[in-house]
Amino acid sequence: MQARNSAGKQEGRTFTETGRRAQIVNAAIEVVAERGYANASFAKIAERAGLGSTGMISYHFRGKDDLIREVVAEIMRVALEFVSAKLDGETDYAARLRLNIVANLALLDECPGHLRALSSILANAHPDDREKFGLADHLSEFARIQEERIREAQRAGAFRDFDPAVLVLAMRGALDAAIARAAVDPDFDTAACARELADLFDHATRRQS
Numbered sequence: 001m002q003a004r005n006s007a008g009k010q011e012g013r014t015f016t017e018t019g020r021r022a023q024i025v026n027a028a029i030e031v032v033a034e035r036g037y038a039n040a041s042f043a044k045i046a047e048r049a050g051l052g053s054t055g056m057i058s059y060h061f062r063g064k065d066d067l068i069r070e071v072v073a074e075i076m077r078v079a080l081e082f083v084s085a086k087l088d089g090e091t092d093y094a095a096r097l098r099l100n101i102v103a104n105l106a107l108l109d110e111c112p113g114h115l116r117a118l119s120s121i122l123a124n125a126h127p128d129d130r131e132k133f134g135l136a137d138h139l140s141e142f143a144r145i146q147e148e149r150i151r152e153a154q155r156a157g158a159f160r161d162f163d164p165a166v167l168v169l170a171m172r173g174a175l176d177a178a179i180a181r182a183a184v185d186p187d188f189d190t191a192a193c194a195r196e197l198a199d200l201f202d203h204a205t206r207r208q209s
Helices: 013-034 042-048 055-058 064-087 094-110 112-124 127-132 135-155 166-182 192-203
Strands: none
Touching: 013 042, 013 055, 013 064, 013 112, 042 055, 064 094, 064 112, 064 127, 094 112, 094 135, 094 166, 094 192, 112 166, 112 192, 127 135, 135 166, 166 192
């Protein structure tokens, strides 16, 4: 069968096709999280999705790159919705910074497979893959939004003067390291780590009295 173009219009798919695509994407997330990006074959994904063969995956996706692009988009969608819900209604800049960190790590408890899958893709993707999978676009957009929030806080006098891009880079690195640690340490205390990181970045951004 000829693979369908995943970038095509959603309205061109039936309800059943949309559900099957979601089933395959969720199975792929689980397999990448458990076995790693390099070992996430169509055969393993089909088995996890309860499909009789890999043909159904090839019908919906042009290849592994196409499927992983959808996996990345789904992980980012879930993460953005989760964190945004936690931040909703909070207007204090310092509190929003803390909540952002806490929410990102709370997502690890809520959807551990999603963040572990993303971490594996990030760790194994070549520079060109980041473009193909949409990772570069997603990450740069998230960074842009966070940097603008920090500049807002600086203009309001809530944060001291520093380079927002450096802070966002440090936060992203700390969160990625925590996710990687949680994947190999069954005793990792996500909530305690979140509190410590929130304290660190709170002190790092706070305007001296």
